[in-house]
Amino acid sequence: MPDPSDTRPAAPTVPPPEPYPLTFSVDYPEGPLNRLTSFFRWIWIIPIGIVAALVSSGEFSFGSPNAAAETAERAGFYFSAGGMAILFLPVLLMLVFRGKYPRWWFDWNLNVTRFLNRVGVYALLLRDEYPSTDDEQAVHLDFAYPDAQRLDRILPIFKWFLAIPHYFVLFFLWIGALVCTVIAWFAILFTARYPRALFDYVVGVIRWSLRVEAYAFLLITDMYPPFSLSE
Numbered sequence: 001m002p003d004p005s006d007t008r009p010a011a012p013t014v015p016p017p018e019p020y021p022l023t024f025s026v027d028y029p030e031g032p033l034n035r036l037t038s039f040f041r042w043i044w045i046i047p048i049g050i051v052a053a054l055v056s057s058g059e060f061s062f063g064s065p066n067a068a069a070e071t072a073e074r075a076g077f078y079f080s081a082g083g084m085a086i087l088f089l090p091v092l093l094m095l096v097f098r099g100k101y102p103r104w105w106f107d108w109n110l111n112v113t114r115f116l117n118r119v120g121v122y123a124l125l126l127r128d129e130y131p132s133t134d135d136e137q138a139v140h141l142d143f144a145y146p147d148a149q150r151l152d153r154i155l156p157i158f159k160w161f162l163a164i165p166h167y168f169v170l171f172f173l174w175i176g177a178l179v180c181t182v183i184a185w186f187a188i189l190f191t192a193r194y195p196r197a198l199f200d201y202v203v204g205v206i207r208w209s210l211r212v213e214a215y216a217f218l219l220i221t222d223m224y225p226p227f228s229l230s231e
Helices: 035-039 046-056 089-098 103-123 164-191 196-218
Strands: 022-026 139-143
Touching: 022 196, 035 164, 046 103, 089 103, 103 139, 103 196, 139 196, 164 196
Parallel strands: none
Antiparallel strands: 022 139
């Protein structure tokens, strides 16, 4: 109970830090992991890996690619489709020149990021479930639709550059994550368990990478990513 005779001003309360607008977590597998699928993970992942690669970029062509230089009768038919999985440059241009972040572009970026990370989690042996193209499964990734009017219209041009310190740190963190994955592979083969400390580290590295991606390439926030593995 405070002393009523104490006239000293109360210490100012420090508000808790604002949470980063991207959250990521992976459910730790409670049961034993499958030794067989873990041993041959590099084979099992091939089909969904092809799908992920096609989502990321692709090209299909028929006929002459120089159709513009020929008449329609001589050129035949030409079609090309390809690009990054994450829509970066179109969003950048819309933010800078229009102050808008089209909702359907946001939904694409959110869902393709979720899918690619389900594939990544499976590749890193963190879960046994085969990656779904649409279900969340045990990989929880979310970020809110941004109010484009509150985002800086010039900063998106430089965010990739401002994130350079993170690239250096993440380079070494990912080396550690790959070492952890190799150790976990042996641990799963002998114990059917993924060591919890290694699991938390690898998930933390993915989370850190995603926050940098959210800032520099997804462009959903102007909040600089924390140098932290924690949630």
